[in-house]
Amino acid sequence: MSGFLVGKASEIPEGDKKIVVADGRSIGVYNIGGQFYAIRNTCPHQGAALCTGITAAFITSSGTGSFEYERDGEIVRCPWHQWEFDIKTGCMVIDPKMRTKSYEVTVERYDVSIEDQDVYIHL
């Protein structure tokens, strides 16, 4: 198994993240419900450090004035313009009616594997 060692899995508890530099690229590694995901720490919009943004839910609505929370902890909001990205897919999320639909904008994502409690990302 070749890959870049991020660290011990225990370093990144559920709901948390770790930002590492691998091969000159800054990458955010997230633990969502015990599964690890990695995305580039660069917003495709204007280059902000995406993974330093708030980890959030996808807020949807059934009508004016109502707020419903979905996919809690699966969304990162860019620190600058608050564009929302799905950490699992790297897609910019826009339309709650079409879960799989991505916007034209995506952020690079990487495969993650766990070996002997160590987290590796594959570039």
Added chain:
Amino acid sequence: MEVTEVKIAEPKIKMKRSIIDVDIHNYTPLDEIKRYLPRAYRDQIDLWGWRLPGSLYLNGGVKVGQMTDSTPPGGGFPGSDLQFMREQLLDRYQIDYGVLTGSDYSCQASPDLDYAAAVSSAINEYTLEHWLAKESRLKGSVFIPKQDPLQSAKEIHRVGSHPDMVQVIVSSGAEKPYGHRYYHPIYEACVEHNLPFTIHVLMEGVGINGPNTGAGYVSYYPEYRASRPMVMAAHLASFIYEGVFEKFPTLKVVLQEAGVFWIAPYLWKMDEDWKALRFQTPWVKKKPSEYFRSNVRVSSQPLEPTPNPETFNQMMNSVYANETLMFCSDYPHWDFDSPLRAFPKLEDSLWEKIFYQNAADLYSLPARGAGKEGAR
């Protein structure tokens, strides 16, 4: 030197095809309206006058905003003489259908809600009897006391199903932006009767309505005209962010006489902000420009000329003119747009959409040449 008057013959107009004109101002004089009011209001008017707020600004042309040549031969007020309107506008420019938008919106700035409702009803009765019953080419707008949404809905239920009433009309001047839920009873009634809700510039900064800019009152008439897009823009954003088109997906809103091309950068801005701030108003499910395309229509006059044809075409595309734009002349107002000269030469299919089809679709009017009475 003796001067003899020479009668100049009207030049013959050659239209490509017949058209629809969605903004024609028939004169609705108060002394005619008065007959339709309940006795108590007639008595009050006799004693204390009309107490309706008027414009704060100058206008163009003559007789407060009219084309100099629009005074009927009999000497009445411009837009008051049906026969002259036929000759000068409907026949001359081959107008198959024209939408009347009245001449007096002052009741929509009145603090007296019941009086505003009575005047609105009177305008509607007058228009039905003196205009729509006499000329099948003309269609009417339902005036409502928009400052009282429940009474407005009642008036829409009262006359909205009349086959010659094709829309509901309000002044752009308002107490609150029109997307606000306060107004939703009006939209419920509009949807029920399949009537578009048309916002026509006027009455901004007058009576109970908010000032004509967020910075305060403007001083001069051209400055007031420059402020109109700002007020209209506030209404447009309000409809989108208040979720009106999610709640009433079939509602159509028409923006009238605030100009056209300012809408393009405004949509760009709203779309960009929506990407960033979507989660603050998650009931706004689509890009603002998508709601604009599906639910908003714009009438053309006064159309802004652009510095060059390339820019014109880009702006037309940017406001989705093919889907959203409808020609109107604003007859007999001084800034009349000629059906022949207001637009540069358009590609035929686009011309057809703007000068006929978009309006026919919106107002459920027959296709060209269908259902014509013989008397033309």
